[in-house]
Amino acid sequence: MCGIVGFTGRQSAAPVLLEGLKKLEYRGYDSAGIAVMDGKSITVNKVRGRIANLCEKTKDGAKVPGTTGIGHTRWATHGAPTEENAHPHLSNDGRFAIVHNGIIENYLSLREELTQDGYHFLSETDTEVIVHLLEMYYRGNVRDALIKTANRLRGSYALGVICSEEPGKIYAVREASPLILGVGIDENFFASDVTALVNHTRNVIYLEDGEFAELSDTSIRIFDCSGQEIHKKATRVLWDVQAAEKGGYEHFMLKEIMEQPGAVKATLAPRMKEHGVEFEELTGLLPKLPSIRKILITACGSAYYAGCAGKYALEHLARIPVEVELASELRYSDPLIDESTLLIVISQSGETADTIAAMKECKARGAKTLAIVNVVGSSVATLADFAVYTWAGPEIAVATTKGYTTQVTVLYMLALYFADHLNRIGEEKARLQEALQAMPRRIQESIDMNANIPALARKYHKAKALFFIGRNTDYAVALEGALKMKEISYLHAEAYAAGELKHGTIALIEEHQPVIALCANPSIMEKTLSNMVEVKSRGAEVLALTFRNNQKILSVADDLLFMPEVDPLFSAVMEIVPLQLLAYYVARENGCDIDKPKNLAKSVTVE
Numbered sequence: 001m002c003g004i005v006g007f008t009g010r011q012s013a014a015p016v017l018l019e020g021l022k023k024l025e026y027r028g029y030d031s032a033g034i035a036v037m038d039g040k041s042i043t044v045n046k047v048r049g050r051i052a053n054l055c056e057k058t059k060d061g062a063k064v065p066g067t068t069g070i071g072h073t074r075w076a077t078h079g080a081p082t083e084e085n086a087h088p089h090l091s092n093d094g095r096f097a098i099v100h101n102g103i104i105e106n107y108l109s110l111r112e113e114l115t116q117d118g119y120h121f122l123s124e125t126d127t128e129v130i131v132h133l134l135e136m137y138y139r140g141n142v143r144d145a146l147i148k149t150a151n152r153l154r155g156s157y158a159l160g161v162i163c164s165e166e167p168g169k170i171y172a173v174r175e176a177s178p179l180i181l182g183v184g185i186d187e188n189f190f191a192s193d194v195t196a197l198v199n200h201t202r203n204v205i206y207l208e209d210g211e212f213a214e215l216s217d218t219s220i221r222i223f224d225c226s227g228q229e230i231h232k233k234a235t236r237v238l239w240d241v242q243a244a245e246k247g248g249y250e251h252f253m254l255k256e257i258m259e260q261p262g263a264v265k266a267t268l269a270p271r272m273k274e275h276g277v278e279f280e281e282l283t284g285l286l287p288k289l290p291s292i293r294k295i296l297i298t299a300c301g302s303a304y305y306a307g308c309a310g311k312y313a314l315e316h317l318a319r320i321p322v323e324v325e326l327a328s329e330l331r332y333s334d335p336l337i338d339e340s341t342l343l344i345v346i347s348q349s350g351e352t353a354d355t356i357a358a359m360k361e362c363k364a365r366g367a368k369t370l371a372i373v374n375v376v377g378s379s380v381a382t383l384a385d386f387a388v389y390t391w392a393g394p395e396i397a398v399a400t401t402k403g404y405t406t407q408v409t410v411l412y413m414l415a416l417y418f419a420d421h422l423n424r425i426g427e428e429k430a431r432l433q434e435a436l437q438a439m440p441r442r443i444q445e446s447i448d449m450n451a452n453i454p455a456l457a458r459k460y461h462k463a464k465a466l467f468f469i470g471r472n473t474d475y476a477v478a479l480e481g482a483l484k485m486k487e488i489s490y491l492h493a494e495a496y497a498a499g500e501l502k503h504g505t506i507a508l509i510e511e512h513q514p515v516i517a518l519c520a521n522p523s524i525m526e527k528t529l530s531n532m533v534e535v536k537s538r539g540a541e542v543l544a545l546t547f548r549n550n551q552k553i554l555s556v557a558d559d560l561l562f563m564p565e566v567d568p569l570f571s572a573v574m575e576i577v578p579l580q581l582l583a584y585y586v587a588r589e590n591g592c593d594i595d596k597p598k599n600l601a602k603s604v605t606v607e
């Protein structure tokens with residue numbers, strides 16, 4: 001995710017900014033830049049790629065004089081990872097330089113308006129509208145210009161701003177994206193992440209939404225969105241740098257599990273409109289939609305399981321047949337594909353070799369391709385006819401969590417979007433739209449309801465094997481739950497369609513064998529209940545995942561994981577969360593290297 005730093009003081013700003021940016025490297029980024037003010041002139045240096053390149057370009061900052069500046073690491077969202085799109089961005093008159101984290105949802109209309117007013121855009125970013133708005137509203141008072149600009153923006157933003165008319169001052173603005181002020185002696189700072197501050201100061205002030213701050217070397221003033229000054233106390237940060245990188249969590253995986261409500265919200269927000277789901281990026285696909293006879297989903301690993309989970313909503317709502325195929329199989333399968341096939345490719349990294357190969361194979365046979373992908377400008381995104389981004393931000397733990405849930409979220413939205421544009425949905429629409437909107441809240445409930453998971457992990461972590469069973473949508477989630485368990489805890493874990501037990505697997509059930517039974521789909525729950533009884537009568541210990549008030553399941557299970565009661569069409573996103581947590585705590589009990597499991601890589605770029 002993007003990172004921001006700002007500094008004003010008496011020493012040279014560029015080395016401080018570069019050092020701060022290095023502390024933010026762990027978050028992932030694809031370009032970086034700094035803007036430094038020396039007297040009344042602003043110098044901008046930007047590079048594609050690593051901060052090392054920026055250090056080389058600026059001779060570790062020595063080539064950039066000035067004691068005030070802002071810096072940024074960019075994780076591409078709007079526009080490819082190029083030098084032009086890297087931050088800081090300058091206003092046309094050169095007065096303002098800004099850095100931005102977040103997404104400006106109404107940037108297209110603002111860009112149109114500003115272009116008509118004669119402003120020139122040098123990048124494809126949503127950010128650039130902000131700097132031109134500042135120039136437009138500036139009448140000799142930066143604070144006024146900031147307030148007027150903020151009033152025009154919809155979306156999320158943490159902003160760092162410098163203005164050549166106010167040497168020695170840096171401005172920080174926050175709306176739904178973190179920004180922290182660092183209180184020093186004869187120097188002050190801001191950063192999007194406390195890791196960039198702790199080497200300089202442990203006294204920090206957390207900005208809240210709608211607040212902005214004006215910092216000089218000796219003062220910090222904070223204002224609300226109307227310009228009214230407010231007074232906030234500094235707090236002391238006790239984390240060390242390593243703990244700070246992980247937001248205070250022991251592992252990135254746990255941090256990323258906890259980030260899921262926000263990641264799903266960021267993925268939903270730009271597409272959920274009052275009248276329904278809209279994908280601006282898919283308007284070119286709409287005319288072709290009626291001629292689509294088959295949807296083929298392809299991916300690897302968890303992304304494949306996301307496809308398995310999304311299939312049900314797509315078929316039920318859009319009434320288009322959906323097949324889900326592993327990319328490593330599809331690429332060699334001589335697939336039956338033509339122009340009436342829509343290939344949906346799912347990939348967090350956008351660089352998975354098998355996924356890319358399968359995609360090329362299907363493209364060559366005439367399929368239209370839609371990519372659900374997390375990395376802007378990645379190979380999968382570039383190859384696809386249409387790219388729909390998940391806004392999960394960078395995932396650092398090797399085992400995917402927020403990558404998976406945001407992929408499933410996009411599939412749910414696509415199901416509703418296709419159904420709507422094919423006129424295949426009626427009264428259900430409003431209810432399902434509400435269910436989608438509620439998902440971030442529901443995921444949080446899934447996290448909050450399961451405080452007993454560490455205790456369950458202590459009970460089950462020595463098991464020789466864990467079986468996950470479920471039917472229909474529950475089975476799709478069981479597949480991902482079992483994969484999470486095996487890859488990070490190294491326990492043998494297998495998912496079975498519960499109805500298949502009698503066809504072989506039940507032979508493995510013996511005294512004390514743990515069976516995790518997924519029961520979130522009421523239409524098929526009685527059947528899973530019978531399977532639970534069957535395995536219990538053979539000595540299994542059943543850990544059921546279901547709703548709090550589901551008495552029938554509660555009375556049969558030995559132990560319980562909980563999730564909120566949600567529409568089964570959209571349940572996978574909430575249902576996987578307790579299983580991610582269970583895998584995490586079992587792995588922790590077993591002393592595993594959770595963020596970097598053995599033999600695994602984050603991005604599998606070879607076959």
Ligand code: F6R
Pocket residue numbers: 300301302303304346347348349350351352355398399400401483484487602603604
């Ligand atoms: C499992 C996991 C992998 C990936 C798979 C595909 O936790 O992360 O199974 O899902 O390697 O990777 P992407 O989505 O980058 O194509």
